[in-house]
Amino acid sequence: MTTLSDVAKKASVSKMTVSRVINHPQQVTPELRRIVEQAMEELDYHPNFVASALAHQRTNIVKLVILEDIDTTEPYYMNLLFGIANGLGKHHYALQLATDNDITTDGVDGYIITGERAKDVNWLDQLGKPFILFGENRFGYDFIDTDNKLGEQLATQYALDKNYQSVIFIGIDEKEAFEYSREAGYINTLQSHNLVPKIFRIQNHSSLAEELIINNWKQLAPNTCFICASDRIAIGVVRALKRKGANIPKDFGVIGFDGVLLNQISNPKITTVKQKFFELGDLLAKMILQKIKQDGAQQGEILIEPELVKSESTRN
Amino acid sequence: MTTLSDVAKKASVSKMTVSRVINHPQQVTPELRRIVEQAMEELDYHPNFVASALAHQRTNIVKLVILEDIDTTEPYYMNLLFGIANGLGKHHYALQLATDNDITTDGVDGYIITGERAKDVNWLDQLGKPFILFGENRFGYDFIDTDNKLGEQLATQYALDKNYQSVIFIGIDEKEAFEYSREAGYINTLQSHNLVPKIFRIQNHSSLAEELIINNWKQLAPNTCFICASDRIAIGVVRALKRKGANIPKDFGVIGFDGVLLNQISNPKITTVKQKFFELGDLLAKMILQKIKQDGAQQGEILIEPELVKSESTRN
DNA sequence: TTGTACGCGTTATCAC
DNA sequence: GTGATAACGCGTACAA
Numbered sequence A, B: 001m002t003t004l005s006d007v008a009k010k011a012s013v014s015k016m017t018v019s020r021v022i023n024h025p026q027q028v029t030p031e032l033r034r035i036v037e038q039a040m041e042e043l044d045y046h047p048n049f050v051a052s053a054l055a056h057q058r059t060n061i062v063k064l065v066i067l068e069d070i071d072t073t074e075p076y077y078m079n080l081l082f083g084i085a086n087g088l089g090k091h092h093y094a095l096q097l098a099t100d101n102d103i104t105t106d107g108v109d110g111y112i113i114t115g116e117r118a119k120d121v122n123w124l125d126q127l128g129k130p131f132i133l134f135g136e137n138r139f140g141y142d143f144i145d146t147d148n149k150l151g152e153q154l155a156t157q158y159a160l161d162k163n164y165q166s167v168i169f170i171g172i173d174e175k176e177a178f179e180y181s182r183e184a185g186y187i188n189t190l191q192s193h194n195l196v197p198k199i200f201r202i203q204n205h206s207s208l209a210e211e212l213i214i215n216n217w218k219q220l221a222p223n224t225c226f227i228c229a230s231d232r233i234a235i236g237v238v239r240a241l242k243r244k245g246a247n248i249p250k251d252f253g254v255i256g257f258d259g260v261l262l263n264q265i266s267n268p269k270i271t272t273v274k275q276k277f278f279e280l281g282d283l284l285a286k287m288i289l290q291k292i293k294q295d296g297a298q299q300g301e302i303l304i305e306p307e308l309v310k311s312e313s314t315r316n
Numbered sequence C: 001t002t003g004t005a006c007g008c009g010t011t012a013t014c015a016c
Numbered sequence D: 001g002t003g004a005t006a007a008c009g010c011g012t013a014c015a016a
Helices: A004-011 A015-023 A030-043 A049-056 A076-090 A118-125 A148-161 A177-192 A206-215 A231-243 A277-293 B004-011 B015-023 B030-043 B049-056 B076-090 B118-124 B148-161 B177-192 B206-215 B231-243 B277-293
Strands: A061-066 A094-098 A110-114 A131-134 A143-146 A166-172 A199-202 A224-228 A252-258 A271-274 A301-304 A307-309 B061-066 B094-098 B110-114 B131-134 B143-146 B166-172 B199-202 B224-228 B252-258 B271-274 B301-304 B307-309
Touching: A004 A015, A004 A030, A015 A030, A049 B049, A061 A076, A061 A277, A076 A094, A076 A277, A076 B076, A076 B094, A094 B076, A110 A277, A131 A277, A143 A148, A143 A277, A148 A166, A148 A177, A148 A224, A148 A252, A148 A271, A148 A307, A166 A177, A166 A231, A199 A206, A206 A231, A224 A231, A231 A252, A277 A301, B004 B015, B004 B030, B015 B030, B061 B076, B061 B277, B076 B094, B076 B277, B110 B277, B131 B277, B143 B148, B143 B277, B148 B166, B148 B177, B148 B224, B148 B252, B148 B271, B148 B307, B166 B177, B166 B231, B199 B206, B206 B231, B224 B231, B231 B252, B277 B301
Parallel strands: A061 A094, A061 A110, A110 A131, A131 A143, A143 A301, A166 A199, A166 A224, A224 A252, A252 A271, B061 B094, B061 B110, B110 B131, B131 B143, B143 B301, B166 B199, B166 B224, B224 B252, B252 B271
Antiparallel strands: A094 B094, A271 A307, B271 B307
16 A cells, blocks of 8 residues: 555655645645656555544544435435435545434534424534535525425426316425425416416325325316326326326326336336436535535535426327 | 543553553453543543544445446335444444446445346456455355245245145246245245246336236136235235235235335235345444454355235235 | 553644 | 644554
8 A cells, every 4th residue: 555655755755745736736836746646646546535534533424314214215315325425435435324313423524414304403403513404494404405396397387388278286295395395386387377276185105196086086177287296196196097098198197206216117107307316415415525624614505406307198 | 522542641541551441351450441431431432433443554434336227226225225334333334335336446445245247256356355245146255135035935835824725926037046046935835735836927017017917817716825026016916906806815815025115005015025124234234344354254145034024915 | 461652644833 | 835743543562
């Protein structure tokens, strides 16, 4: 293992110069920099991040806290996780995972927290280390999330563009910010066209969505598009429509949200608002690392634009 | 932040004595140990693992390599991940995640690798750092997996105990060790009862399982139990049976495998062979850490017993 | 059994 | 702009 000293010796400079070439290149003259860089190359030098962390009084570890039951966790969490890991890895940070409240404040430089509810606010303030939330919140904490409102605006507008006469929203029955935002996106778009919103709300299960459609079949006229707050719901709706022998997408359109189950075999393939989970994770990492670097300075909120993926469950 | 020296000073001993109390307690006399331990307590001392890692020339990081497309990854990966994180955390190790082959050999102490195929064998040997595989393999590498064969033995025997006359296996159409083992468990059990095995194989999607049952409906007599190689398949089978108006569990039984989708609303609830993913992950961590400690010594294979969770899709 | 001196690889500080 | 020195906190080797 070649060290800083080895490089220094080879380049006939001091360790500090080498260190500066790595961390503060502008502080060293170009000529010297060349020499040092060449020495690093020839010796195949790779910095030791553990030593660096020690000197900085850091751990180079960020803890991801998931405040939800792992068993009910959505499959998209994997993408989020890899995005985070990717973002951290770029800066040689590693990950620690935690579920319960074993948030011992030691051993990590910062936190990424997902799935928090109002009741968690108490201990959030007492963490003592910088943190970033994944998911909208209205308490003023730094967060990153998909632009849920925009997502459903895109979906609703698309349904109208495709000339579905009636556009119905099927939401998730939870009092959470993300759901409010999605509904708002739907409602706003309809209102701007002088149309009256119509909203159902159910728990996020495909079988419940299926039931909902079956049970309300009589009041559902053709030429309707369903804007669903999740792909699970959308899949259930499609199943019900197929059971009823309805024509998708001619008489009924279906649009989902999330875009993770797309690879699942489903017929027809579902048009959906795809969240960029990997990118969200990557930014989450970037944000917490910056916050750590800036000694806890406020970072604000970031909303990532989702992408409307057009497929077979809506008119062509 | 209190350090070793602080404790040493308070206990009026040398740093080394304190260090020994932590790492080699038996090398220090009980009385001294008491004094030191009390000092640690009073000062609320927590060891600095970064410094420790530096002294040991380690990184305290293990890399998890997932050689599958993240998007098609099963939801149970979350449980596995948290098991791993849990096992690593106990020893103050952190995690790095990698998908593609960016397996740069630097910066980590060891690897946990999942989803490898025959073609990956080449570079596995050249890793230069210890690694453990998740999932059966027949190349002699250390691995941990569920006892797949035993799992289907339990399932098949249970079906027979419940007096289903015909027991049919629906497997996953992949040439992988885990599938061979599951089929072997089913076949062995049937043969030991002088019964003739009957196996279908499909891709792992519920809709394909549903089709399979519908298409073969005529040759499926009542008093049959389906042993499915995954819960996805089992769910599809149940859907098909319900469409056909069949009586579950009286005329038809269904047993799944995995046990992760259990929380999903399904009617009837599915009897399944539940893999203990969290535990698997925990052991995976334990194993790689031990291998690191033992400087790469062979660890062998470990099969974890799954649990047959009895529910509503089989006779009472 | 306990203590001393030094090394692990990097960075901050303060001279020059 | 560059270099010497002293940390960062802990562990090994050896001496006592």
